[in-house]
Amino acid sequence: MSTQVQTLDISPVGRVEGDLDVRVDIQDGVVVDAWTSAELFRGFELILRDKDPQAGLVVTPRACGICGASHLTCAAWALDTAWGAEVPRNAILARNLGQLAESLQSLPRHHYGLFQIDLTNKNYSQSPFYEEAVKRWAPFTGRNYEIGVTISGKPVEIYALLGGQWPHSSYMVPGGVMCAPTLTDITRAWSILEHFRTNWLEPIWLGCSLERYEEIRTYEDFLAWLDESPDHANSDLGMYWRMGLDVGLDKFGRGLGKYLSWGYLPHEDKYNKPTIEGRNGALHMPSGVYDGAADSHQLMDQQFTREDVTHAWYDEDGGPTHPWDRTTRPVAQNKGDFDGKYSWATAVLHSDFGHLEAGPLARELIYGGDHMESWQHRDGLVLDMYRKMGGASVLLRHFARMHEAKAIYRNMEHCLRELKLDEPFYIRPREKDGQGWGATEAIRGALCHWIDVKDGKIKNYQIIAPTTWNVGPRSGEGQRGPIEESLVGTPIADPSDPVEVGHVARSYDSCLVCTVHAHDARTGAELARFRTA
Amino acid sequence: MSKTDDDMLREKIAKILGNGLETQTEPFPEDHNQFDEVLRELRQLPSDDLEGKLVVSGFVDHPYGDEQQRCLECMYYLVHRRWCDLPELAVPVEPEWWCRLWRI
Amino acid sequence: MANLLWLQGGACSGNTMSFLNAEEPSACDLVTDFGINVLWHPSLGMELGDNLQQLLRKCISGEIKLDIFVFEGTVVNAPNGTGEWNRFAGRPMRDWVRELSDAADFVVAIGDCATWGGIPATAPNPSESQGLQFLKRGHGGYLGAEFKSKAGLPVINIPGCPAHPDWVTQILVAVATGRAGDLALDEFQRPKTFFQSFTQTGCTRNMHFAYKVSATEFGQRKGCLFYDLGCRGPMTHSPCNRILWNRVSSKTRAGMPCMGCTEPEFPFFDLAPGTVFKTQTVMGVPKELPEGVDKTGYIKLTGAAKAAAPAWAEQDIFVV
Numbered sequence A: 001m002s003t004q005v006q007t008l009d010i011s012p013v014g015r016v017e018g019d020l021d022v023r024v025d026i027q028d029g030v031v032v033d034a035w036t037s038a039e040l041f042r043g044f045e046l047i048l049r050d051k052d053p054q055a056g057l058v059v060t061p062r063a064c065g066i067c068g069a070s071h072l073t074c075a076a077w078a079l080d081t082a083w084g085a086e087v088p089r090n091a092i093l094a095r096n097l098g099q100l101a102e103s104l105q106s107l108p109r110h111h112y113g114l115f116q117i118d119l120t121n122k123n124y125s126q127s128p129f130y131e132e133a134v135k136r137w138a139p140f141t142g143r144n145y146e147i148g149v150t151i152s153g154k155p156v157e158i159y160a161l162l163g164g165q166w167p168h169s170s171y172m173v174p175g176g177v178m179c180a181p182t183l184t185d186i187t188r189a190w191s192i193l194e195h196f197r198t199n200w201l202e203p204i205w206l207g208c209s210l211e212r213y214e215e216i217r218t219y220e221d222f223l224a225w226l227d228e229s230p231d232h233a234n235s236d237l238g239m240y241w242r243m244g245l246d247v248g249l250d251k252f253g254r255g256l257g258k259y260l261s262w263g264y265l266p267h268e269d270k271y272n273k274p275t276i277e278g279r280n281g282a283l284h285m286p287s288g289v290y291d292g293a294a295d296s297h298q299l300m301d302q303q304f305t306r307e308d309v310t311h312a313w314y315d316e317d318g319g320p321t322h323p324w325d326r327t328t329r330p331v332a333q334n335k336g337d338f339d340g341k342y343s344w345a346t347a348v349l350h351s352d353f354g355h356l357e358a359g360p361l362a363r364e365l366i367y368g369g370d371h372m373e374s375w376q377h378r379d380g381l382v383l384d385m386y387r388k389m390g391g392a393s394v395l396l397r398h399f400a401r402m403h404e405a406k407a408i409y410r411n412m413e414h415c416l417r418e419l420k421l422d423e424p425f426y427i428r429p430r431e432k433d434g435q436g437w438g439a440t441e442a443i444r445g446a447l448c449h450w451i452d453v454k455d456g457k458i459k460n461y462q463i464i465a466p467t468t469w470n471v472g473p474r475s476g477e478g479q480r481g482p483i484e485e486s487l488v489g490t491p492i493a494d495p496s497d498p499v500e501v502g503h504v505a506r507s508y509d510s511c512l513v514c515t516v517h518a519h520d521a522r523t524g525a526e527l528a529r530f531r532t533a
Numbered sequence B: 001m002s003k004t005d006d007d008m009l010r011e012k013i014a015k016i017l018g019n020g021l022e023t024q025t026e027p028f029p030e031d032h033n034q035f036d037e038v039l040r041e042l043r044q045l046p047s048d049d050l051e052g053k054l055v056v057s058g059f060v061d062h063p064y065g066d067e068q069q070r071c072l073e074c075m076y077y078l079v080h081r082r083w084c085d086l087p088e089l090a091v092p093v094e095p096e097w098w099c100r101l102w103r104i
Numbered sequence C: 001m002a003n004l005l006w007l008q009g010g011a012c013s014g015n016t017m018s019f020l021n022a023e024e025p026s027a028c029d030l031v032t033d034f035g036i037n038v039l040w041h042p043s044l045g046m047e048l049g050d051n052l053q054q055l056l057r058k059c060i061s062g063e064i065k066l067d068i069f070v071f072e073g074t075v076v077n078a079p080n081g082t083g084e085w086n087r088f089a090g091r092p093m094r095d096w097v098r099e100l101s102d103a104a105d106f107v108v109a110i111g112d113c114a115t116w117g118g119i120p121a122t123a124p125n126p127s128e129s130q131g132l133q134f135l136k137r138g139h140g141g142y143l144g145a146e147f148k149s150k151a152g153l154p155v156i157n158i159p160g161c162p163a164h165p166d167w168v169t170q171i172l173v174a175v176a177t178g179r180a181g182d183l184a185l186d187e188f189q190r191p192k193t194f195f196q197s198f199t200q201t202g203c204t205r206n207m208h209f210a211y212k213v214s215a216t217e218f219g220q221r222k223g224c225l226f227y228d229l230g231c232r233g234p235m236t237h238s239p240c241n242r243i244l245w246n247r248v249s250s251k252t253r254a255g256m257p258c259m260g261c262t263e264p265e266f267p268f269f270d271l272a273p274g275t276v277f278k279t280q281t282v283m284g285v286p287k288e289l290p291e292g293v294d295k296t297g298y299i300k301l302t303g304a305a306k307a308a309a310p311a312w313a314e315q316d317i318f319v320v
Helices: A044-048 A055-063 A068-083 A089-120 A130-137 A143-151 A155-163 A183-206 A210-214 A219-228 A236-247 A360-367 A381-388 A394-418 A466-471 A482-487 A499-507 B003-018 B032-043 B050-057 C014-019 C027-032 C052-061 C093-103 C111-115 C165-176 C206-210 C295-308
Strands: A005-010 A020-027 A030-038 A258-261 A264-266 A283-285 A288-291 A296-298 A305-308 A347-350 A434-442 A445-454 A457-464 A516-520 A526-530 C002-008 C036-040 C068-072 C106-110 C156-158
Touching (some): A020 A482, A055 A068, A055 A445, A068 A445, A089 A183, A089 A236, A143 A183, A183 A394, A258 A360, A360 A445, A394 A499, A482 A499, C002 C165, C156 C165
Antiparallel strands (some): A005 A516, A305 A347, A516 A526
């Protein structure tokens, strides 16, 4: 076996959103080092400077067409806290419902459209599951691909009932929401939810009722569920799990083992006078940091956030900086220098824990803790699997994402049940200067906005997206970013078609597009360039 | 608020204006930013300060200006209720009155 | 059978996400029923068995026939006209765009970024973004005012932030079924079949518009959004209230003012302080009136409308 190190540059990987290049060093068929570079800069923070305080409601949903509702949520809560707005309970519910609809949409869309295609890659043609995988999941023509992609358009019909359209509405505004839904909107929304459940969630994805799935509390419960009935084993979830194990998705993509979530879904009766400090105590879904090595949970807070531009294409002084103190000065010449600056993404750090992984896996691991209040959401399944499977993997990370269907669905029902149609949806706030912060959990992880309003206009606006956490480059101290770390140890069966790198990137659901360049690490000569899928 | 309450309040306002309350009819807001300034002032008043509202918004009990503007044609005037629908005012009015928040 | 290539520049993927909401035809139907062969798409890319750059080069050389080139997102020119801030497959995206546009039978710009520059081109336009053939109202854009694709058409502009999936699928079906000749484009190269009517056409608030009853603030169940909340429905060309969004609604129906996102100026006034969700006025009269209406006519109309308004117009109409 050769011990020569090969470098593989992947540019672009594809089926993640945006432009990301990945460079990996491969030795003996295994990735030994990795670098991730975000390749697109649009300068949203610069566009927002000196604009109307509400400009973020228009601009930021358009930072990402996939998580637009999450951006809008952050933009609205950031202004609410800056202006000291009062937000009526109906408005909190209507915001939560919209965001949940977007997340529910993303489950089948990402699963079939982006992730599952990889299992139809010819690399896996030896798997006994391969033939069935192609039948179900081949792009455009696979039976369940078509069902899944088409049904993914349904949940956002609920968003459109509230905001007029998805993507890119701005219906959440400081003081509430623009809409005042009527009974027919609520009944229609219920019907759409039911349709989603009875046409995909239960028959195709789970192979059982949602109630049966909810009985699963531990890894053993899950394995017993798989064995209980052919309907379970042959459901898309059952097939995903069994084929995933067969092709070894549980063997790589481990990551750095430290996780964060801002928490989300403010409680309709606990966050009507929103403040930055009061947020953690007012969330249905708790915030947190989970340190896998110490197996410890604690709350997350915005004041711990730092951005490190040592390896990012920004020319800003000083060490790791809190976003309120950032000046966002892009360098003109963004040459890729893997010892120096090589990404538009900054390295986002926790002041105590350094790099953290964001995303559904992070959320689910945090829901397993006991650091939250009794009324907050708690679910120990994924943490139990994490402990018993010896940590994270591509298999578990994507499972965690799909597992969220359960809580998303139930939370949507809660919103629909709790809306009181004769109560207000909006209380006009008084515009004033001040600093605000709004956060949420987009389906792909922790998202937040900081705003500083001065003299009636935006003085500073900063966004940290989940992908910024995950795809960030090395810190000033040389610690790899989460995806970089996650790639280390990944086996590459065929360097000419490194589908495994795509698996890792897509298990993070990065909003970036990547391609692979293959280099000989010793001579630097380019061997080839490849898409990973 | 019942119709009778509306009528009583309308009469009360008529009386205050009839007694010669000095209100800020000028300057007329040239654009929406100046308009917003007046709204901001209104929002700072205690909610029961009726006279304050009338003063800040420049109420008069007759048509005003060269064009003889009046509530009747104003955007915020609800004809059947004889009511000003601007949330910051929200008072019963007469069609021949006017204030500087007049909009069409 | 028509080969389609879809690339993204300075984009948020919102048009792709919108496109995936399509039904009749769905994205899958386009492939299976209308013979549209998706050569590559950044979110949906199929197994190629070869690398993307080779595919792109084959499209450029003509070895693979490129029937339809779809572009989403702005053409990024920063820094200093090099395009290095948006690299794709090893080189600036703008270089790929030029060569692929020259090779394609039809070039379709989807969404505001690709048509006029959209949000990224908002002052100070840090990414030096352009649309394919316009920058805001200015004809030219990245490809130049004279550009024509091989089929002899300029860039077909399907604006909107995002574009409605049906606007996209119907144009693709028109091209795939040989009906491109029926496409009539307006002065901004938008298909007239969609963009001749107004956003207001079909709005459920039209009666309140007619009787001059305003939604004075958000969260109300009555009133038109034009008078106070800055709605641009009467001045914007789009079929948003004829072809509903996500099959169920539209922004104005749901209570959100139209922001004019199918027009080149979006976002209007570059989002300057005081311009967001507020009707701009001069001496109590809206600065911009419904298209084709003059101030005298508008004032007369207001008097008549107020005189004629029925009592119900003053009550909530969208009741629980």
